Amino acid sequence: MKHTDETSVPRKFDEEQMYKLFLCVRFLVRRPIAYLAMICVFLVVALMISAVSIMSGFLHKIEVAAKGLFGDIIVESDSQHGLACYDDLMREVKAKVPQVEAASPFILSYGMLRIPGQDHYRQAVQIAGIRLPERVDVTDFGKGLFFQAGQGKPTFDPPRKILEERIVDDRKAIEGVRAVMQAELKEKTDKLAGASGAKAEELKNQIASLENYIGRINTALYLHEQGTWFLKSTGGIDAEIARVEQKLERLNAMQSAARTLYGMGWAYRALAEWDEQRDGNAIKMMESQLSSLYDKRFEPPSNRVILGLGVSGLSFRTPQGQTVRYMVPGMKVVLYVYPLGRNVSLTNMSANTARLTVVDDCRTDVYSIDSEFVWMPFETLQKLNNMDAFGDMPARCSQVHIKVRGQPDEAALREICRKIDGVWSRYRQVNPQAANTLIEVRTWRQRQERVIAPLESQRTLAIIICGMGWVVTFILIVVVFYIIVVHKTPDIGVLKAIGASGTGVASIFLIYGALVGLIGSALGSVAGCYIVKYINPIHDLAGKYLGYQIWRKENYMFAEIPNEVDMTTVAVIIASAIIAGLLGALIPSIRAARMQPVESLRYE
Amino acid sequence: MSEPAAVKVHGLHKAYRMGKVELHVLKGVSFDVAKGEFAAIVGASGSGKSTLLHLIGLLDRPNKGAIELAGRDTGKMGSSGRNAIRRRDVGFVFQFYHLLGELNVLENIILPAMVDSSAAGWLGRSGAAKKRAAEIADRLGLGERLKHRPSELSGGERQRVAIARALMNRPGLLLADEPTGNLDSNTGRQIIDQMMEFNRSEKQTIIMVTHDQSLAARAHSVLKLQDGKLAD
Numbered sequence: 059m060k061h062t063d064e065t066s067v068p069r070k071f072d073e074e075q076m077y078k079l080f081l082c083v084r085f086l087v088r089r090p091i092a093y094l095a096m097i098c099v100f101l102v103v104a105l106m107i108s109a110v111s112i113m114s115g116f117l118h119k120i121e122v123a124a125k126g127l128f129g130d131i132i133v134e135s136d137s138q139h140g141l142a143c144y145d146d147l148m149r150e151v152k153a154k155v156p157q158v159e160a161a162s163p164f165i166l167s168y169g170m171l172r173i174p175g176q177d178h179y180r181q182a183v184q185i186a187g188i189r190l191p192e193r194v195d196v197t198d199f200g201k202g203l204f205f206q207a208g209q210g211k212p213t214f215d216p217p218r219k220i221l222e223e224r225i226v227d228d229r230k231a232i233e234g235v236r237a238v239m240q241a242e243l244k245e246k247t248d249k250l251a252g253a254s255g256a257k258a259e260e261l262k263n264q265i266a267s268l269e270n271y272i273g274r275i276n277t278a279l280y281l282h283e284q285g286t287w288f289l290k291s292t293g294g295i296d297a298e299i300a301r302v303e304q305k306l307e308r309l310n311a312m313q314s315a316a317r318t319l320y321g322m323g324w325a326y327r328a329l330a331e332w333d334e335q336r337d338g339n340a341i342k343m344m345e346s347q348l349s350s351l352y353d354k355r356f357e358p359p360s361n362r363v364i365l366g367l368g369v370s371g372l373s374f375r376t377p378q379g380q381t382v383r384y385m386v387p388g389m390k391v392v393l394y395v396y397p398l399g400r401n402v403s404l405t406n407m408s409a410n411t412a413r414l415t416v417v418d419d420c421r422t423d424v425y426s427i428d429s430e431f432v433w434m435p436f437e438t439l440q441k442l443n444n445m446d447a448f449g450d451m452p453a454r455c456s457q458v459h460i461k462v463r464g465q466p467d468e469a470a471l472r473e474i475c476r477k478i479d480g481v482w483s484r485y486r487q488v489n490p491q492a493a494n495t496l497i498e499v500r501t502w503r504q505r506q507e508r509v510i511a512p513l514e515s516q517r518t519l520a521i522i523i524c525g526m527g528w529v530v531t532f533i534l535i536v537v538v539f540y541i542i543v544v545h546k547t548p549d550i551g552v553l554k555a556i557g558a559s560g561t562g563v564a565s566i567f568l569i570y571g572a573l574v575g576l577i578g579s580a581l582g583s584v585a586g587c588y589i590v591k592y593i594n595p596i597h598d599l600a601g602k603y604l605g606y607q608i609w610r611k612e613n614y615m616f617a618e619i620p621n622e623v624d625m626t627t628v629a630v631i632i633a634s635a636i637i638a639g640l641l642g643a644l645i646p647s648i649r650a651a652r653m654q655p656v657e658s659l660r661y662e
Numbered sequence: 663m664s665e666p667a668a669v670k671v672h673g674l675h676k677a678y679r680m681g682k683v684e685l686h687v688l689k690g691v692s693f694d695v696a697k698g699e700f701a702a703i704v705g706a707s708g709s710g711k712s713t714l715l716h717l718i719g720l721l722d723r724p725n726k727g728a729i730e731l732a733g734r735d736t737g738k739m740g741s742s743g744r745n746a747i748r749r750r751d752v753g754f755v756f757q758f759y760h761l762l763g764e765l766n767v768l769e770n771i772i773l774p775a776m777v778d779s780s781a782a783g784w785l786g787r788s789g790a791a792k793k794r795a796a797e798i799a800d801r802l803g804l805g806e807r808l809k810h811r812p813s814e815l816s817g818g819e820r821q822r823v824a825i826a827r828a829l830m831n832r833p834g835l836l837l838a839d840e841p842t843g844n845l846d847s848n849t850g851r852q853i854i855d856q857m858m859e860f861n862r863s864e865k866q867t868i869i870m871v872t873h874d875q876s877l878a879a880r881a882h883s884v885l886k887l888q889d890g891k892l893a894d
Binding site: 556560655 | 741747749754756758762773774781
């Protein structure tokens, strides 16, 4: 009998790895029952990555938009009249809180937007007063601008040449979409000739929809032309306005004087130059001419406005996802501001008005912001809102937005909030003019809690639902591996008979379980990532063939469904799948390890 | 000093508990098997033949008594030492073949060599192991069946694969538990012929459990178990 010296020395457990790996692979390839567990892992992982990524994508967009709108920290006053001494506050905070990088005042008001010449069109809006370009140091505001995209420092007075070029580009894109629609229209019209019944009805509806879109696009293209013409207008209009205004002023003065004389019993003719018939008509004509000139004038930088892209009636989106703008730079709007500052009383309910030239539009990707906000120069809105300095009353704003250096987390931001509060408290104690200015300092997340919290809850709910899928998968893995171990009982006896240890046999099933988790989750991750990456085309295809679209591009301000995968989430999901596979295989593995070889061999 | 017996069994007792009843299967069995000997264990069903074979092969532990393999007392060995002996010095052939259905013939034969190798070691050893496996398979008439799965083989072929697997690591001791019990007599004879051929050529000690007296008669020695003891 061959008994070598080696046999008397027990080999270490870690020296006998080869057969475990070999058997795992063979079991994996040739035991279809394990595919069941693998498919389950695959589906849950793909579902989880898709659901969590898309939900997180929405949440991220909202968070980015909220930060983009408000900066990292928001300082507000507890007074209804607004926050006074805001320049002092910004100076103190920047000087004494080193983490503060930039600060900018902000006014929020409410009003009515009207497009001149379209009396039927009025839209309630929220009006934001901001300082440009200072604001882009605090928020991401500049990133959402369309006509000043890539300009770095957007202003309310951008070079007109750039605006003209962007209008031309935009126009070309819209014309491209129109060409596609026209081709589609022709195709459907041809088909209609040979169609009947329900098919013909469906085609008619589609044709009507296409014609409607093409008609709206034609209107938009006409307005693009008009905007370009206004942009090209020079100081000639201003000179003309000045001339007519001067003449009108003179005529009005004469009319006023003539009427005064008439009231005193003198005849009109007493004022030799005045002819009621002739000059009265001239006044009316000049007023009309002036109105027309005002519409064409490119207003000074203080009277400019940036519109929220989603404000109803100012633009629309085609089924192809192309945004078509009715309002382009150069066009005019009138804003009625209902002041929130001083002089607010029940007897004084009149609105302050301003005629404003559009210079850009802004998109934050959040419908509630883009559909309601218009942005205008801070100082102009301050006046319109009766928040400017008056007598001994200081100028006020609604909020001060603060940008913090780096990317601090929520806890760090709250700490900075406390510091800002402390700095301002000390300042108030030694500066009587600021003594009554109490502030409330909040992080952007605290400020947007009502918007973000429901979305976070929805994401948590999605994770919980997917987690339930994990529980089912885990149970399935346990069942599958228990069945496998039971079926493999005689084989376990054979393996032990040829010298495999109990732990060695157990590790075969543990590795087997981990491989099921790894392969299932790897395939699921690839599928999940592809689903997320191509969610928009998938959605379009589903809409085309199923006739129903969950996500209608015409109605939402998100250009696309969020399609970015968070690789940390993927790593966590893969790790949890492997752990689920290991845990699922653990109990059957322990059973296999404890099995006596003699009992295993006798098992039938 | 004379060479120790390949197998030395002394005063072996083994009892099983079946519910509330304790079955005393072996009641003080003692015998020696010399190196290179072909011994047959015969006896009626339930006489303890397989139990004795499992105890010799270290698949089970006796309640009392000692088993020495090549002069070493296995009773004092821990499980890793016993695993090592099973891996290198003992080969098993079972009545129901117990081949792994997911592996083909070559993989089944090669498995004991793999159990005895680390992953790194296998890289250097796999070529020789495959050659050895192919040689044994060829000698057993399985040369054309290496890629076949057990389900594609006849009963006799499966048992030959089981023998090849048992011989893979050149064990000093081959334990066969009713190797022909599931085969027709002609095939059974062929199997025994091949086992005897290996016994002659590789000087392996073989202990075979059988209830077939004609097969037992071909062994060098016959141990008859009766009521848990060796009959005279």
